[in-house]
Amino acid sequence: MSSSLRIAINGYGRIGRCFLRALYESPLKNTLQIVSINEPADLATIAYLSRFDSTHGVFPGKIEIGADCLIVDGRKIGVTHACVPEEVDWKGIGVDLLIECSGCYTQRQDFDRFVEAGCERLLISQPGRSAQDVDLTVVYGINHGELGRDQRIVSNASCTTNAVVPVLDQLHRAFGIGHVFLTTLHSVMNDQPLIDGYHHSDLRRTRSAMQSMIPVGTGLAQGVERFLPQLAGRVQAKAIRVPILNVSAIDVVVELGCDATAREINLLLSEAAAAQPGLIAYSVDPHASIDFSHNPHSVIVDGSQTRINGPRFANLLLWFDNEWGYANRMLDVANYWSKRFR
Structure with a gap:
C-alpha cells in the first residue's frame, strides 16, 4: 500500500460514509487508501454508522475500533474530531487528496484554509458558491479530461x-x-x-x-x-x-x-x-x-x-x-485525477 493514493475524508455524513463504502466495494481499494477521517462525532458512533446503514445495509466487510482509529478490513484509518481545518495535522498525516464532504464550505477562501493546513488537493462533494470558487467543476463522463496537475480545488458538482x-x-x-x-x-x-x-x-x-x-x-x-x-x-x-x-x-x-x-x-x-x-x-x-x-x-x-x-x-x-451514484462518481474523479497529478 506504500504507493497508494493517500485519501482523507473531512465530514463523515451520508456522502462521506458512502464514499468509504464505495471504495471498499470497488477494485480501487487496492490503489486508493483512506488514511484519515475527520468528523466531530465520537468514534463509537462513527464505527456504528459505518457498519449499519438504514439505506445501504450492513457493511460487507469488518469494522473495528482501535486507538483513535477505525480498522476497516484490517486497515487502520486515523480519526480526528476537529471542527475547523487548522486543527488537523494534514501534512503530518501525509494526505494526497482530501474528500471534503462536510458541506460547510462553499467559498475559495475556506477551501484555501485546507490547502494552507497541509492538504495538497481537495475534491468537494458540492458545487462551489460560484465557478470561480473552485479551479474546476467536474461531471465525470463530460469534462473529467480537463483534470490535471495544476488544479488544487475541484468540485464534483451536485448529484x-x-x-x-x-x-x-x-x-x-x-x-x-x-x-x-x-x-x-x-x-x-x-x-x-x-x-x-x-x-x-x-x-x-x-x-x-x-x-x-x-x-x-x-x-x-x-x-x-x-x-x-x-x-x-x-x-x-x-x-x-x-x-x-x-x-x-x-x-x-x-x-x-x-x-x-x-x-x-x-x-x-x-x-x-x-x-x-x-x-x-x-x-x-x-x-x-x-x-x-x-x-x-x-x-x-x-x-x-x-x-x-x-x-x-x-x-x-x-x-x-x-447518494450511491454520486459517491461512485467522486471515486471515479479521485482515481482519474490522481493519475494526472501523481
Missing part, C-alpha cells in the same frame, strides 16, 4: 447535475435544445426535521420531512449552464423534497431544436448507455424508485416514460441514487 447533464448533452448534440425545464423529485435530506422544527433560513424546511412533499430552492439551472453554456438563460429548475429515504428523479421538459419522435430519443439514449457503461443506464421496465437504491450509475433513463407533445416538445423521466 442532480451529474444525473441530468449527460442526458441534455446527448439531446443537444443530436437535436439541439431551445429551452429546458427541470423538476427534481428529491429524497429527504438531513437539513430537514422529522417533525416540525426550526430552520435557519427556509420556512418550508421547518416542516416535517416525512409528512409532506416540500418545495425547496435549487441551483440546478446554474449547474447545467456551467457545463452547457450554449443553453445559458434557457434553463429553469425547481426541486421538491419527497418523503422517501433515498433515490431521486428528474422530470425533464425540453423544447428540441428539430423534430423528433419518442422512439428516436429513446434510441439515442439507449445507445449512449451502451457507450458509457457505469455512467448512463437505460430501462423500459415498470420501475419504482426503490429499484435504484444502491445503483452506481449517474443516471438511469426510464424509456417507458418518454413522451412527445407535438414534433419538438419532449418529456423524459430520469432516476438516480443521489
Whole structure:
C-alpha cells in the first residue's frame, strides 16, 4: 500500500460514509487508501454508522475500533474530531487528496484554509458558491479530461447535475435544445426535521420531512449552464423534497431544436448507455424508485416514460441514487485525477 493514493475524508455524513463504502466495494481499494477521517462525532458512533446503514445495509466487510482509529478490513484509518481545518495535522498525516464532504464550505477562501493546513488537493462533494470558487467543476463522463496537475480545488458538482447533464448533452448534440425545464423529485435530506422544527433560513424546511412533499430552492439551472453554456438563460429548475429515504428523479421538459419522435430519443439514449457503461443506464421496465437504491450509475433513463407533445416538445423521466451514484462518481474523479497529478 506504500504507493497508494493517500485519501482523507473531512465530514463523515451520508456522502462521506458512502464514499468509504464505495471504495471498499470497488477494485480501487487496492490503489486508493483512506488514511484519515475527520468528523466531530465520537468514534463509537462513527464505527456504528459505518457498519449499519438504514439505506445501504450492513457493511460487507469488518469494522473495528482501535486507538483513535477505525480498522476497516484490517486497515487502520486515523480519526480526528476537529471542527475547523487548522486543527488537523494534514501534512503530518501525509494526505494526497482530501474528500471534503462536510458541506460547510462553499467559498475559495475556506477551501484555501485546507490547502494552507497541509492538504495538497481537495475534491468537494458540492458545487462551489460560484465557478470561480473552485479551479474546476467536474461531471465525470463530460469534462473529467480537463483534470490535471495544476488544479488544487475541484468540485464534483451536485448529484442532480451529474444525473441530468449527460442526458441534455446527448439531446443537444443530436437535436439541439431551445429551452429546458427541470423538476427534481428529491429524497429527504438531513437539513430537514422529522417533525416540525426550526430552520435557519427556509420556512418550508421547518416542516416535517416525512409528512409532506416540500418545495425547496435549487441551483440546478446554474449547474447545467456551467457545463452547457450554449443553453445559458434557457434553463429553469425547481426541486421538491419527497418523503422517501433515498433515490431521486428528474422530470425533464425540453423544447428540441428539430423534430423528433419518442422512439428516436429513446434510441439515442439507449445507445449512449451502451457507450458509457457505469455512467448512463437505460430501462423500459415498470420501475419504482426503490429499484435504484444502491445503483452506481449517474443516471438511469426510464424509456417507458418518454413522451412527445407535438414534433419538438419532449418529456423524459430520469432516476438516480443521489447518494450511491454520486459517491461512485467522486471515486471515479479521485482515481482519474490522481493519475494526472501523481
